[in-house]
Amino acid sequence: LLEREEALRQRGEPALADEYRQLWDILCDVLEQCAHTLEEVVMDQEEFAKLFPLVLSQYDVGSIPVSLDRVSAGEMPRLAHKPCRALLVLGAHDGAVPQAAPAPGLLNDDDRSLLASFGLELAPTLTDKLYREMTILYETLALPTEWCAISWPERGSGGEELRPCFLVGRLRGLFPSLRVEREGGPVFRLSAPRPALLCAGRYPNVGATLRAMPEYTPLVERMERAAALERGHLSPAAVAALYGSRVPLSASRMDKLKSCHFAYFMQYGLQVRARKPAGFHAPEYGEFVHYVLEQVLRTLTEEGTRPVAPPPEREELRALTREIVERYVQERLGGLERETPRFRYLFRRLMRTVYAVVDNVVEELSVSDFQPIAFELGFGSEKDLPPVQFTVDGVTVSVSGFVDRVDGWVENGKLYLRVVDYKTGRKSFDLTDIWNGLGVQMLLYLFTLKREGRARLGGREIVPAGVLYLPARDAVVAGSRAMTEAERRRAVDQELRRKGLILNEEPVLTAMEHPGSGGIRFLPVKVSSRTGAITGDALVSAERLGKLERHIGRLLRDIAGELAAGNIAADPFWRGPERNACVWCDYTAACHFEEGYGGDHKRYLPTVRGEAFWRELEEDQE
Structure with missing residues (x-):
């Protein structure tokens, strides 16, 4: 018992050590009580074995009272009237302290104040909420008599950077000698066994030390096994069983695969579906x-x-x-x-x-001289045009889908085509996405029309003229009440301007939109008021469109190769905390992504725009 007590003290568990210290005295007291009570009474071993636990049950192991050995934890409003010796404020990042977000609803603060002046009290205004939060904050910080600390995370759950709240700056202004102490790596976790478990999978020395403690041995072994696991690749037999030799692809499937291979494997390999609430x-x-x-x-x-x-x-x-x-x-x-x-x-x-x-x-x-010639044009087996297919290592990808609208213009015996895609959301045409294989369906369909659409669309030679995202939504613009109708119209036109790529040939541009008195309203280009020249990043030559077609073909071959190789890596694309494959992923609970472990890694997509995109494209194809 003495050895056990000493071991517990060395491990940082003094309360449990004190309980072990009392056991020997209790045992001696029980034996003395039995001897004094029974005196010369003779009983067998079985009878004494029943009596001895009964006497033991009348003793308690003393412990420090809970109210003195523990801390009170809770939200600020619940603890604001409980004085204490020490106070630790957690989660004090900007946006969390003070908690005074605008209330959603029809009425703003001015409306609420006006109604309150007539005796109609509604929910508090933002100013009232802020006053209340500041009062609670003051009362909370006035509670401790000896020690106070403010803590905040440097990053959120999605990896986004977080800043400390205003309180930190205010305190450092009042007390210039205050220091900001950071976590400083894993060392601070080594003060006790349980926090040290978080380091066992990464640092062999920590794991070896904890393994010497019997109660932690199973946990350490499990953590070390988990740390060594990798997702690896599917075997050819598994690829054939899950996907088959002919893999159907659509625009959404291609985007999912290029966003994260593990998410594609979960959704289209294992066919795992997230539960969705009913609704419109x-x-x-x-x-x-x-x-x-x-x-x-x-x-x-x-x-x-x-x-x-x-x-x-x-x-x-x-x-x-x-x-x-x-x-x-x-x-x-x-x-x-x-x-x-x-x-x-x-x-x-x-x-x-x-x-x-x-x-x-x-x-x-x-x-416009470009007019609709096809609606919901289908690509795929038993559709208007054949699917787009590529085969790598015995795996054939077959891309199918629909084009919302195809517009055409006939000039000199040639049929110029543009593909139009309606977008009810805020998605924009992004060359960075195109470079990395995301959102390429419109370009893929345009180039497929060039190769396969001649018989379907009148027998003329087909010339790709562009792709356009059309905002299929009402425009909401910001402006003052003094805004004129002309200014409002320009703001609306700017909001609803198409996005995409257009063939940079003057007859084609003029045919796409006849310039009016206000210039170009719909196309993503600018017209010089002085020279009449049309400029913009959306303009592209026929030569560059040809190189883009080859780039799309290479992307599809890469997709076929990745599927054939059984790639299921958790490698989400990453363009920032709010723009990455993990933000709205349905498979977070199954993935447990951790950068640098088990092969998990973020694929950072550097921004490529304008001439830089075409320069990279040319260098890649040399």
């Missing part, structure tokens, strides 16, 4: 807008056989849009009669967005 989500809204735009343009162009110009009158276009929306409601939703009042109200609100999008698209086509 963004994909359904996107489907609704796509349907309306497709049907409106099919009607106006008579299935792509005539131009939109001249555009219909505003009321005529509104009536056509309403008719198509009613058709969607009946065919896809089964009517609105069974829906809740809230759903019907939100759906009616969508009509303003739909009208704005339809107006914008029709206005663009009315000043």
Whole structure:
């Protein structure tokens, strides 16, 4: 017992050591009590074995009272009136202290103050919340009589950098001699066994020391095994069993694979699905807008056989849009009669967005020689055009999908094509993504049309003229009440300007949009008011488009090779704390990503824009 007591003290467990210290005295007292009580009574061993525990049960092992041996922990408002000798404030980063975020809702602080002046008290204003938080903060910091420390994390759960709250700067101003102490690596965890466990998997010496303690041996062995594990690669047999020899790919699957190989393996190899709450989500809204735009343009162009110009009158276009929306409601939703009042109200609100999008698209086509010639054009087996295929090491990837809209313009016997993709979100055309294999579907479809679309689209020679993201949403712009209608219109046009790449040939640019009195409204280019020259990063020569086509082909071969090799590495792309493959990943709980361990690593994507992109592309193909 003495050896055990000493070992516990050396391990930093004095409370348990004190309990062991008392055991010998208790044992002696029990034996003396039995001898004094029984005196000359004779009993067998079995009877005494029952009596002895009964006497032991009347003794307690003394311990330090809980209220003196532990700390009180909780939120500031709950502890603000409990004086203490020492105080440790945790999580004091900017944004957490003080906690006074604006309340969401219809009314702002001015509205609440105005209503309060009439006796209508609502939720506190932001100023009131701030006053309350500052009062609680003051009361909390006034509690300790001997010691106070402020602690904050340097990084958040997603790896983003966090700054200390204003309190740290204020205290350092009042007390210039205060020092900021950082964690300083793993050394501080070695003061006790349990914190040291966090280092056992990384540092062999720590693991060896803890393994000598019997109660920690199993934990250390498990941690060391886990630290040595790697995800590795799938065997050829596993690749064949999970994916087959012919792997179907779509735009979303390609993006998933190039975002993170482990996430692709989970979703399309093991077919793991995250639980989703029921509701009306963004994909359904996107489907609704796509349907309306497709049907409106099919009607106006008579299935792509005539131009939109001249555009219909505003009321005529509104009536056509309403008719198509009613058709969607009946065919896809089964009517609105069974829906809740809230759903019907939100759906009616969508009509303003739909009208704005339809107006914008029709206005663009009315000043363009490029006109819709195909809608929802399919690539893949049993579709309008064959799939795009590449084979590497016995694995064939077959890319299929749909193009929202294909616009064409015939000039000198050639058919110039542009691919248009409707985007209801905020996604933009990004050359950095293209370089790294993300968001390449529009370019892939454009180049496939060039090779395979001649028979489907009239037999003429096809010339790629560009790809465009079309913002299929209502524009929300910031401005003052003094903003003129012309200024508002320019701000809206800027918000709804297309993004993408355009063939840099003057006849093509003029055909895509006839410049008006206000210049170019829709294309992602600028027109010099002095010389009339058209400039912009979106302009690209036919030669560069050819190099881009070869780059897309190389990316697809790389994808086929990665699938054939069974790559399942957790290697998420990383362009910052808010823009990476881990932000909205459904497989975080299965991944347990840790940089530098088990082969896990972030793929940092350096920004490549403008001429730098084309220079890199040329050097890569030399």
